[in-house]
Amino acid sequence: MSYQGIIHRYKQFLPISEKTPIVTLNEGNTPLIYSSYLSKIIGNGYRVYLKFEGVNPTGSFKDRGMTVAISKALEEKATAVMCASTGNTSASAAAYAAKAGLCCFVLIPNGHIALGKLSQAMIHGAEVLAVEGNFDDALKLVREITSEYPITLVNSLNPYRIEGQKTGSFEICDELNQAPDFHAIPVGNAGNITAYWKGYQEYFSHGKINFLPKMLGFQAEGAAPIVRGYPIANPQTIATAIRIGNPASWEQAEKARNESGGLIEMVSDQEIISAYQQLASKDGIFAEPASCASVAGIIKLSLQGYFKKNKPKKESPTIVCVLTGHGLKDPDCALQTIGKPKVVVAEKKAILKEIGY
Numbered sequence: 001m002s003y004q005g006i007i008h009r010y011k012q013f014l015p016i017s018e019k020t021p022i023v024t025l026n027e028g029n030t031p032l033i034y035s036s037y038l039s040k041i042i043g044n045g046y047r048v049y050l051k052f053e054g055v056n057p058t059g060s061f062k063d064r065g066m067t068v069a070i071s072k073a074l075e076e077k078a079t080a081v082m083c084a085s086t087g088n089t090s091a092s093a094a095a096y097a098a099k100a101g102l103c104c105f106v107l108i109p110n111g112h113i114a115l116g117k118l119s120q121a122m123i124h125g126a127e128v129l130a131v132e133g134n135f136d137d138a139l140k141l142v143r144e145i146t147s148e149y150p151i152t153l154v155n156s157l158n159p160y161r162i163e164g165q166k167t168g169s170f171e172i173c174d175e176l177n178q179a180p181d182f183h184a185i186p187v188g189n190a191g192n193i194t195a196y197w198k199g200y201q202e203y204f205s206h207g208k209i210n211f212l213p214k215m216l217g218f219q220a221e222g223a224a225p226i227v228r229g230y231p232i233a234n235p236q237t238i239a240t241a242i243r244i245g246n247p248a249s250w251e252q253a254e255k256a257r258n259e260s261g262g263l264i265e266m267v268s269d270q271e272i273i274s275a276y277q278q279l280a281s282k283d284g285i286f287a288e289p290a291s292c293a294s295v296a297g298i299i300k301l302s303l304q305g306y307f308k309k310n311k312p313k314k315e316s317p318t319i320v321c322v323l324t325g326h327g328l329k330d331p332d333c334a335l336q337t338i339g340k341p342k343v344v345v346a347e348k349k350a351i352l353k354e355i356g357y
C-alpha cells in the first residue's frame, strides 16, 4: 500500500479508533537530510541531520498535528474549528478543515504574518480575521470564544495536535535506528518541543530506542520569554512564526529541557538570517526564518564549545535540527535579505558581460 499519512503509519501510538474518520493529506514521511556543511562547522565528529518539515502538504510541521486534531473533531461531530496563528497553523487548519468540510475561523496578528501563509488560509476558504494585537492577544480570544461556543480549538492546546506532532520523533528514530544525541528545535508557543519530547519518551518506554536526546530549544532574542523567565508584552523578531511573548506550553517546554538535560537559549535575528542564508546557499534547503533558529542555535552553541564539552562517548554523535517550515512561505524575507535580480537588455552580449564571459 502506498504511503497514507502519519495516522495510518503510527496508529498504535495515537488516540485513533475504528470509528475515527481519518482526514489526511498524506502528511509526514519528511526527509532527514544529512548536512556535510553543518557537520563540518560543528566538527568533533558530529553528524548533523536536517528534518525538513517544509515539505509537508501545507509546507510546515503543523500538518502532523492537524490531521489528528481535525479527524478527532470530525469524530466528535464538530462543525467548526478555530485557531490563533502566526500563519502556519492557520494554513494547515484551513486546508484540513476544507477537506473535512468544516468551517474554519482564524485570528492572525494584523500585519505580522508572512504572505504565503495568509494566501493559504484564504484560498482554503477559512474566515480570516486580522486582529489589532499580537499572537498572544489572539490566542486569548480564541480560548475564550471556543470555551463559550461550540467551536473546536485547534491550537496546540488541543492535545490531539501534540499527539500528531510527536510522530516527527518517531520518524527520526525509525530512520536513524536510534535517537539522536541532540535535538535542536525552534520554540514559539512551545507545542512542538513538547510533542517531540513526548514522542521520544514513548519510543523509549516501548524499547524502540535505548537513550533519550538532549532537547535544545531556541527562541528569537526579541521573543524569548522562556529564556528571560518572564512574558514579553511586545515580542519582536523577523521570524514572525515565533513572534510569541507568552507561550501556551511554557511549563512543558521547561520540563522537556530539564528532563532531557538540554537547554533553551536565544538567537538574534542576525544569527537567524545568517543560518537562513547558509542553509539555502550551502545545503540547497530553503527553510523559513523561524525554522533556521534551530540551525542558528547549534552554530552558536558550537562557537561556545558546547558540543565539544558535552560530546557523548561514541564515534559519531548525531544532532537533528528540525526545519519547521518552507522558505516559500515568506518570499518577502528572502528578497529583503538577498536583493532583487538585475535587469538587463535582451541581448547576448549584455548577458555574457554580466556573467563574466
Ligand code: F0G
Binding pocket: 060, 084, 085, 086, 087, 088, 089, 090, 156, 186, 187, 188, 189, 190, 191, 192, 193, 241, 242, 288, 290, 291, 324, 325
Ligand atoms: N517554526 C514555525 C515555522 C512555526 O510556524 C512555529 C509556530 C514554530 C516554529 C514554533 O512552534 O509554537 O510549537 O513552539 N507557529 C505557530 C503558528 C505559532 O501559529 O503557526 P511551537
